[in-house]
Amino acid sequence: MSCRVYSSSSSDWDINDSAIPRINEFDSFSEWADGHCRLVYRADNEDAKRHSSGWAMRNTNNHNVHILKKSCLGVLVCSLRCTLANGERVHLRPAICDKARKKQQGKPCPNRQCTGRLEILPCRGHCGYPVTHFWRHTDHAIFFQAKGVHDHPRPEAKSTSEARRSLGSGRRVRGLAVLLAKEAALGNKLMSLREPKRQCRDLTSARALNPPPLIADQDKGYCSCPPFECICNYQPVLPTTLQQYSPTYQQPQVLDSYWTQEPAQAQSYPAEVTLNQQYDFTNIPADLFQPEEIFQLDQPIKPDFVSNAQSELNRSPSTLLDLGSGTIHREFKSEEYWNQSLNTMINDDSNNSGSSRFNLSQSPDNTLSLNNNLVPSINQNSYVESAKMDELSYSVQKATNYYQQTMLDGEYNKTQNFEIITDNKVYFDENMQHFETFPKTYKSNYQEKYIDLGQYTDYNNFLSAYDGSKINDSAMFGDLDFRINNCVPGASNSHYSHENFDLITHQ
DNA sequence: CGGTGCGGGCGGT
DNA sequence: ACCGCCCGCACCG
Numbered sequence: 001m002s003c004r005v006y007s008s009s010s011s012d013w014d015i016n017d018s019a020i021p022r023i024n025e026f027d028s029f030s031e032w033a034d035g036h037c038r039l040v041y042r043a044d045n046e047d048a049k050r051h052s053s054g055w056a057m058r059n060t061n062n063h064n065v066h067i068l069k070k071s072c073l074g075v076l077v078c079s080l081r082c083t084l085a086n087g088e089r090v091h092l093r094p095a096i097c098d099k100a101r102k103k104q105q106g107k108p109c110p111n112r113q114c115t116g117r118l119e120i121l122p123c124r125g126h127c128g129y130p131v132t133h134f135w136r137h138t139d140h141a142i143f144f145q146a147k148g149v150h151d152h153p154r155p156e157a158k159s160t161s162e163a164r165r166s167l168g169s170g171r172r173v174r175g176l177a178v179l180l181a182k183e184a185a186l187g188n189k190l191m192s193l194r195e196p197k198r199q200c201r202d203l204t205s206a207r208a209l210n211p212p213p214l215i216a217d218q219d220k221g222y223c224s225c226p227p228f229e230c231i232c233n234y235q236p237v238l239p240t241t242l243q244q245y246s247p248t249y250q251q252p253q254v255l256d257s258y259w260t261q262e263p264a265q266a267q268s269y270p271a272e273v274t275l276n277q278q279y280d281f282t283n284i285p286a287d288l289f290q291p292e293e294i295f296q297l298d299q300p301i302k303p304d305f306v307s308n309a310q311s312e313l314n315r316s317p318s319t320l321l322d323l324g325s326g327t328i329h330r331e332f333k334s335e336e337y338w339n340q341s342l343n344t345m346i347n348d349d350s351n352n353s354g355s356s357r358f359n360l361s362q363s364p365d366n367t368l369s370l371n372n373n374l375v376p377s378i379n380q381n382s383y384v385e386s387a388k389m390d391e392l393s394y395s396v397q398k399a400t401n402y403y404q405q406t407m408l409d410g411e412y413n414k415t416q417n418f419e420i421i422t423d424n425k426v427y428f429d430e431n432m433q434h435f436e437t438f439p440k441t442y443k444s445n446y447q448e449k450y451i452d453l454g455q456y457t458d459y460n461n462f463l464s465a466y467d468g469s470k471i472n473d474s475a476m477f478g479d480l481d482f483r484i485n486n487c488v489p490g491a492s493n494s495h496y497s498h499e500n501f502d503l504i505t506h507q
Numbered sequence: 508c509g510g511t512g513c514g515g516g517c518g519g520t
Numbered sequence: 521a522c523c524g525c526c527c528g529c530a531c532c533g
Contacts, residue, residue, distance in 0.1 A: 051511080059512055060524075068512075071524080097509050098527080129524070158510095165509075510532085517526080 013038065015067060015134040015145035023141050032154060034131075039144040048142040051135045055123075056094045056155050060132070071130040072123035072148075073101070075155040078109040080116030093155035094120055125151040 013020045015038070027039040029047040031054040041048035051057075057070035076092035083089060090110055095101040101120070109116040123130040126148025136143040155161075 058510095061512095061514060061516095061526090062523080063514080065513080095509070096511075100509055132524095162509090508533100512531085513529085515527085515529105518524090520521100520523085 013143070015136050015143055020136070020138060020143060022138075023143075026141065031157075033133075033144070033146050035146065035149045037144075037146045041142040041144060043137070043139070043141055045142060048135075048144065051133075052158065053133060054154060054157055055131070055133075055150065056096060057133055058096050066136060068135040070133040070135070072125070072132070072150060074121045074123040074130070075152045076104055076118050077121045078111065078114060078116040079119045080109065080114055082109055082111050082114035082116050084111050084113075089153075090118070091121075091153045091155055092118065093158065093161040121152050123148075123150055123152055125149045 023040040025040070026042045026045075029041060029045055030037075030039055031047070031052070033039060033053070034055075043049075051068060051070065053070070056073040056075070058073055060069045060071045062069040073094040073096070076090075076094050078090040081089065092104070092110075095104055105117070105119055107118045109118060125131040129148070131146065131148035131150050134143075134145045134147070136145075
């Protein structure tokens with residue numbers, strides 16, 4: 001979520017600026033970029049050229065030929081929000097094509113024991129609207145900017161969805177399993193080779209460093225863990241052999257099937273390990289599945305390193321299927337997620353910290369690497385009591401946006417040597433209307449229940465800004481100061497020299 | 508068949 | 521005017 005906005009000196013740009021700085025430092029491709037984040041990819045980055053994303057993003061006409069805009073389609077879930085025997089849930093990838101997506105909806109839930117139907121859980125992560133992605137090409141780079149924080153689980157990855165589609169007409173399951181395992185293996189290798197020049201600390205990585213619940217559960221009467229990462233009764237017992245493959249925990253998603261859909265290790269661990277420990281093909285039955293059966297899994301089992309790292313589950317055929325479908329998730333303690341009435345939550349519209357209850361920083365990812373005793377030495381006292389936190393967050397948000405606007409209107413745009421787009425038009429000045437669009441309906445209930453979530457965002461921003469390793473004594477930071485000084489691009493100390501702006505050559 | 512991008516058009520703000 | 525969104529179309533794999 002934070003990405004380069006907070007840490008890079010090259011962050012003083014907005015996708016709709018008439019002039020964009022020339023960036024010579026590029027980011028590695030972030031498949032699951034979330035939150036208000038800006039990235040700059042090499043012009044020859046294939047993923048960037050395809051404008052691909054793990055999220056199901058569809059093209060949105062913004063009547064601007066220079067900037068491609070996409071909006072999130074959310075995730076396909078069971079209408080009954082069923083929970084499988086193993087506590088997992090359904091989240092398929094919505095088809096981008098409208099017609100195909102309509103066909104998806106209403107299909108039987110993949111859970112055979114469930115009579116529910118698939119339905120779209122829309123994304124409302126951007127002030128009640130879907131999260132948007134913007135792509136802009138220059139001669140030297142591809143600029144990416146995301147606005148909003150996804151308020152829903154990740155859908156299955158595109159590759160997985162494609163695999164099922166291509167094999168969804170009655171082929172042997174073994175074929176699917178093999179294909180998916182290959183995909184996982186390939187993903188592993190790719191990720192291992194993609195050691196980022198400058199890793200985007202998006203939500204995925206940020207999740208690994210979440211603090212424990214700030215309010216004791218016994219005091220609140222309900223679990224205070226973030227919706228996707230209850231760790232109240234969770235003491236991860238990780239095989240050291242797994243941990244050692246991800247020393248930096250940049251994407252510690254092994255346990256996070258809920259969010260990743262895909263085997264997280266497919267992105268974080270070498271393929272050999274993945275295949276050896278997760279996908280034993282010896283027990284794969286060669287039974288033929290009907291097309292519908294490929295969707296319906298009796299026992300979708302995800303890799304579970306916590307309790308069954310060496311168990312039969314990991315070697316079962318259904319594990320393979322689950323790997324592919326990516327449709328099942330561990331049940332989380334907090335049921336609020338599935339409360340549709342809470343779909344629209346606070347999600348700021350600025351380029352700084354988001355305040356979503358489902359900020360990725362609250363995913364269960366961190367259960368992989370952290371328990372309450374392993375949390376970085378952040379001074380939890382620097383955060384105010386959760387019930388007051390949201391108001392503070394909002395206030396700071398306003399101040400932040402005001403400051404940002406001031407900077408945009410003033411000093412920042414006065415910089416010389418900007419290359420001007422020919423039509424010289426600003427298209428997406430959403431920052432300027434943030435306060436008007438701030439959802440007035442997002443009040444009362446959730447504030448009391450979820451107010452402690454927003455601070456995680458800033459916590460992660462903090463980590464992003466100070467690169468984790470430097471965090472030893474956050475007590476020196478007032479929360480307010482931290483938010484303002486680190487969440488406002490214009491407030492950073494970064495400035496461009498005149499020769500650092502890229503030429504925008506649009507016809 | 509579905510993903511993707513483009514662009515016309517409509518309605519809400 | 522701006523924006524979200526729908527739709528149809530074209531192109532591609």
